[in-house]
Amino acid sequence: MPEARDIEVVVFDVLGTMVDEPGGLRAAIHDAVPASDDAAVDQLLTVWQEHVEHEQQRIEKHNRTYVNSEIIDREAAQRVADRAGLTSPTVIKRLATASQRLKPWNDSLAGLTRLARRFPVLGLSHASRATLLRLNAYAGLRWHQALSAEDARAYKPAPEVYRLAVDAAGCPPERVLMVAAHAWDLRGAQTVGMRTAYVQRPGGDAPKNSDTFDWRSNSLDELVTMLAAT
Structure with a gap:
């Protein structure tokens, strides 16, 4: 040492x-989809995390041109919204900026x-x-x-x-x-x-x-x- x-x-x-980060994203997802129970929120968090990890790995392997975290977070938020049936543009936009909070x-x-x-x-x-x-x-x-x-x-x-x-x-x-x-x-x-x-x-x-x-x-x-x- x-x-x-x-x-x-x-x-x-x-x-x-x-x-x-996991706790903050979980809280943001719950705020966006308040009717979801803990298990459903955890599933939606997994959707978010898997998208972010997958896209960063694609960029690392040069299978995707670099985009910053804001773009990937917006994509992740939209995937969560699609899975949860969330349609409010205002709520989705706020969810996409969860990493700022x-x-x-x-x-x-x-x-x-x-x-x-x-x-x-x-x-x-x-x-x-x-x-x-x-x-x-x-x-x-x-x-x-x-x-x-x-x-x-x-x-x-x-x-x-x-x-x-x-x-x-x-x-x-x-x-x-x-x-x-x-x-x-x-x-x-x-x-x-x-x-x-x-x-x-x-x-x-x-x-x-x-x-x-x-x-x-x-x-x-x-x-x-x-x-x-x-």
Whole structure:
């Protein structure tokens, strides 16, 4: 395990790591289709998530020209609407912007503030520039800089997305720490030489036994404490 003094800049994944993306989308779907019970909302959430994942993978494989997250979210919202029989343009439009209104996890704001006293902190997100701006304001996330994958015209785990953060950090990648609740995200960061820290979150992607991340923690509080102690 490296020591904190080996790290110059800390980079955070945002969706799922710093904000409760599944919970926020679930709440937005319930608001759009209030007659749905929990099981129906979960099914509609799966429709949304599967569409987003499928389209991002198509872009990664160059089977679709890059489009930003706003477009994919609008498509996902329309798929949910079609499945639920929702026809109100106003309600569908609001549903499509649900990613702008996601609540932070309980330890996100305090943990980010603590780390920001010691390191420059960056957000690195799939969210479009406009969505990320509004999400940061809604959730109260205070970065030294927030970066959107839109600037790379790609989605993680494409290397060019992580290079946005390394270039912004202005130091060697081995002195930049990527923090995420998604093991696949951290593997992507490793391909460009970044250090990695896994934070457990509900709905995240847990590490495999073969993963070799520099830090692993059950919460952001725990990770911040580990970084502060080394």
